[in-house]
Amino acid sequence: MRNLDKFMQGVFMVSALLSVMAIILISVFVFAGGLPFIAEYGLGNFLLGEKWTPSNNPAAFGILPMIIGSVSVTLGAVVIGVPIGVLTAVFMAEYCPPKLYKILKPAVNLMAAIPSIVYGFFALQVIVPFMRNLFGGTGMNMITVMLLLSVMILPTIIGMSEAAIRSVPKSYYYGSLALGATHDRSVMKVSLLAAKSGIFSSIILGIGRAIGETMAVVLVAGNQPRIPDSLTQGVRTLTTNIVLEMSYATGRHREALIATAVVLFGFILLINGVFMLIKRKEVTK
Structure with missing residues (x-):
């Protein structure tokens, strides 16, 4: 019974860690892919820009x-x-x-x-x-x-x-x-x-x-x-x-x-x- 308790405790721990790792991986993917663009384009231009014309030259991403x-x-x-x-x-x-x-x-x-x-x-x-x-x-x-x-x-x-x-x-x-x-x-x-x-x-x-x-x-x-x-x-x-x-x-x-x-x-x-x-x-x- 004690071995079973330890095994189930390990299962619960792994499940919790997988959930946390999933959130971390999603956050890393999103922020690593988006923050460089925001830094390059400008936070103010990105958040406050009123035009979204990605196909124009120059493109606008407001x-x-x-x-x-x-x-x-x-x-x-x-x-x-x-x-x-x-x-x-x-x-x-x-x-x-x-x-x-x-x-x-x-x-x-x-x-x-x-x-x-x-x-x-x-x-x-x-x-x-x-x-x-x-x-x-x-x-x-x-x-x-x-x-x-x-x-x-x-x-x-x-x-x-x-x-x-x-x-x-x-x-x-x-x-x-x-x-x-x-x-x-x-x-x-x-x-x-x-x-x-x-x-x-x-x-x-x-x-x-x-x-x-x-x-x-x-x-x-x-x-x-x-x-x-x-x-x-x-x-x-x-x-x-x-x-x-x-x-x-x-x-x-x-x-x-x-x-x-x-x-x-x-x-x-x-x-x-x-x-x-x-x-x-x-x-x-």
């Missing part, structure tokens, strides 16, 4: 339109998706009848398992024609992307928020009732506030999902590498910029795309850093 596009559609998705997701989690945790819960919970889990390309095809067939009739143009615009991403982040927000609400001790809720508060007030003013750390963590992960989404966005964004003047214009994000051009890019063009991945990787690291700080504060409470 990714400001893609940064604005990624941040804008992500914020729009959060504004739409977070209230719906949190309120759905509250309903499932505190109001949902058991029979209905048996249907809703698997449905939410199924949403998380649907491939992103399926979401994109759904938006292409349903949301894009609706936007075309409503605003004109092609229907592939920022609002379409925001609606699509808001749906895609719902499983993350609902699942984590519900777990956070259920983890709140019931004594908080019953104590509020004992003081004369109604069920609704006890849920919204006590249980929900007590679970705010976990809910905020779900929002951070939802932001990470939205800003890193590629295949669904590329179908409905319009993919125009310029700063949009309105929400009804097409947009190109950092992820779609990479996936659209990497297949044929060579030389400095390819280096610029890898440098774009460095910027995207930086956003993801920032989001995960915020998430870790929130979890650390939650543990120390």
Whole structure:
């Protein structure tokens, strides 16, 4: 039995080391391929440049339109998706009848398992024609992307928020009732506030999902590498910029795309850093 324990301990250790090594190798590949280009082209020119014309002579590799596009559609998705997701989690945790819960919970889990390309095809067939009739143009615009991403982040927000609400001790809720508060007030003013750390963590992960989404966005964004003047214009994000051009890019063009991945990787690291700080504060409470 002792030998088996040592063997399993070794297996767990190797698994953990492989995970860490994978992250290290990915980081080394991305930064080693992108940082030299950024240093050569200039960080300000790269981040603040408004023109992306890799085929011109001289070529321009400004990714400001893609940064604005990624941040804008992500914020729009959060504004739409977070209230719906949190309120759905509250309903499932505190109001949902058991029979209905048996249907809703698997449905939410199924949403998380649907491939992103399926979401994109759904938006292409349903949301894009609706936007075309409503605003004109092609229907592939920022609002379409925001609606699509808001749906895609719902499983993350609902699942984590519900777990956070259920983890709140019931004594908080019953104590509020004992003081004369109604069920609704006890849920919204006590249980929900007590679970705010976990809910905020779900929002951070939802932001990470939205800003890193590629295949669904590329179908409905319009993919125009310029700063949009309105929400009804097409947009190109950092992820779609990479996936659209990497297949044929060579030389400095390819280096610029890898440098774009460095910027995207930086956003993801920032989001995960915020998430870790929130979890650390939650543990120390």
